[in-house]
């Protein structure tokens with residue numbers, strides 16, 4: 001028997017819908033009193049008096065859910081049925097909510113995608129649905145395959161198919177970011193799956209152990225099956241990543257992508273240079289009805305379906321022989337992989353968000369673009385020793401061995417017979433396309449291996465990494481790959497779910513573990529000979545005043561940092577706030593230690609080395625003399641290069657408090673951290689191999705260098721949306737808040753008292769260095785960089 005019941009409550013809400021608390025009251029009353037319909041009154045006040053206009057009267061019903069007879073029954077969650085906010089209905093129907101969307105897995109996934117949503121709120125809308133639905137085929141699960149698959153997950157891609165024919169071997173473990181010691185001997189296709197899953201449980205990943213059939217390679221019995229398999233795989237994917245380490249294994253997939261008009265991204269490493277490109281669309285006419293094949297073949301055109309000249313594939317400008325490159329093993333500089341992978345996924349994401357997708361024309365660096373993600377180039381080529389990055393466009397070639405009409409028409413007519421012939425007869429493709437006589441063009445992929453990696457200097461260098469987040473993980477890993485064996489890592493945070501997609505070393509089992517602890521195991525399982533120590537500690541920061549209770553702890557942290565900087569040869573500043581870099585920068589300048597900064601903006605990054613400390617070091621016995629002789633020059637009598645803060649005119653302030661979530665969180669494009677880390681680690685090894693070390697002057701791109709390791713710039717600033725990479729050089733500033741003589745003198749005479757005062761008094765540093773005066777003076781907006789070459793010169797180099 002249904003009773004009627006009127007329930008009134010004080011409603012704090014002011015909208016035309018009842019306050020949220022009503023749902024809980026209704027559910028409670030219905031269950032307790034076993035009534036389905038309840039009249040309600042939302043009593044609302046305005047200035048302590050009844051507000052008749054805002055108060056609400058209505059009826060709500062709660063149909064008996066399962067388990068309703070049980071006196072202990074409590075629904076998991078409830079909500080209004082068919083409710084849209086603001087529709088102001090007076091008839092409310094309460095409904096038990098399926099908590100599927102609140103399951104831990106679902107919540108984790110939401111957190112992992114948070115950075116993409118933040119990107120969307122602040123910059124441009126990321127099409128999460130498109131990204132999560134797109135089917136990516138990765139050919140190769142080695143050095144590039146590991147990085148690219150991980151970064152694709154960071155971009156929100158959830159459907160991956162990975163093809164690889166090899167096994168994980170010992171030297172791979174350092175280079176191939178996902179594998180650990182235990183994977184040695186296991187097929188890469190088997191090993192990679194759990195490593196991807198433990199970073200992103202929501203990913204749907206299939207791995208296939210298979211060699212990619214390649215022209216000129218000895219024929220294995222399964223080659224025909226493999227060809228058929230690859231045909232099916234390409235046909236069922238939306239985008240194909242060519243990440244194998246030989247050119248010839250890219251031939252068949254390239255042909256298939258051109259034939260099927262699939263997006264294809266090539267990433268290739270030379271010794272110290274790289275190529276990242278997207279292949280052009282397939283020819284204008286697509287394969288339709290099989291009866292029509294002959295007609296289709298006639299209609300193959302050099303234009304794509306939009307009538308544009310097709311962009312080239314990775315074979316279009318490679319007229320060299322495809323054959324026998326297996327023997328020349330590619331040993332790329334360690335930092336190169338992360339740089340290339342970051343750029344490859346960025347190119348993919350941009351193509352996906354471009355309104356014309358695969359048909360988008362190639363942009364050149366320096367162009368204007370209205371596209372929110374920035375330029376969409378066709379090819380990017382870069383070289384580490386030359387510190388350059390160039391964008392290149394090339395149209396499809398009529399002689400191309402993979403995408404030309406002559407090859408595609410042969411393939412469409414003969415199918416796999418044609419492919420088998422190309423595989424078995426080394427000269428067949430050449431004869432067909434007539435490229436035998438063409439002169440080998442200059443590709444960026446063959447350069448001498450002259451850079452000393454794994455030198456004694458690197459293995460004995462003691463490196464202190466401040467920050468074990470996105471940059472910290474990548475830099476630590478890349479440094480080990482360069483041969484560094486002595487690492488100390490400082491971080492105060494714990495691993496949370498949203499880190500997993502971006503911070504390359506952590507897995508789901510590290511949740512809630514301090515990063516300083518979790519990272520140790522992950523580095524060890526990649527390189528058992530590394531000496532690594534983790535320290536959980538907050539780096540004291542200016543502008544974060546401490547209470548008298550906290551003061552002792554902060555002082556202790558300052559002392560600890562002093563000891564740590566003194567005990568290491570190089571310090572990497574990899575934290576995500578500006579102010580946390582201040583004290584380490586000061587300590588490095590004071591101790592004349594190598595300091596490398598990597599910092600990320602939303603779509604730009606900075607990798608720089610700080611200049612040497614002032615001429616006289618505090619190690620001298622006479623402190624007073626040392627303080628008086630502080631100089632703008634270093635011990636070699638060269639003008640000191642600047643530090644991270646030298647181009648700032650504002651002292652670091654608290655950049656964390658008083659910010660909304662999306663401002664607090666460092667939102668950067670996925671892939672950016674990899675690129676910045678690669679450059680930072682590479683800069684360090686270059687510095688270490690330079691005869692002048694920390695005193696080396698800053699090189700500018702475009703100049704020549706006789707050193708085998710190439711140019712050693714002071715700063716590199718890159719932009720993803722503009723595809724630029726600038727080398728900059730700036731001298732130390734006499735009003736720098738971290739390395740100027742005024743600051744160092746104060747620090748040398750007062751030590752940590754001085755530091756504590758800086759921490760507690762936000763404007764003290766500015767007053768000390770005269771920055772306050774500087775700010776007051778007329779139109780002083782920023783310090784100019786000594787940049788000897790025009791920006792444009794870098795853009796299309």
Ligand SMILES: [Zn+2]
Pocket residue numbers: 312313314315316396397400401402403404
């Ligand atoms: Zn081609």
Ligand SMILES: [Zn+2]
Pocket residue numbers: 642643644645646732733736737738739740
């Ligand atoms: Zn400075």
